Amino acid sequence: MTSKPKVESKLVNKSVEKKRFSLRLSIDLYNKIEALAVKENRSVANYIETVLLEKII
Numbered sequence: 001m002t003s004k005p006k007v008e009s010k011l012v013n014k015s016v017e018k019k020r021f022s023l024r025l026s027i028d029l030y031n032k033i034e035a036l037a038v039k040e041n042r043s044v045a046n047y048i049e050t051v052l053l054e055k056i057i
Helices: 027-039 044-056
Strands: none
Touching: 027 044
């Protein structure tokens, strides 16, 4: 099984100010994201943030 590289902790700094916003997703897409988040023992919000950080940074 191939594992994805983990985001280094320095990229996710809890002291950084964060912006809250609404995100509309289809129920199907949300369910797929939720299933991936559960596999990694993350919340949906944390999973989305982590995936975005991996792709952007």
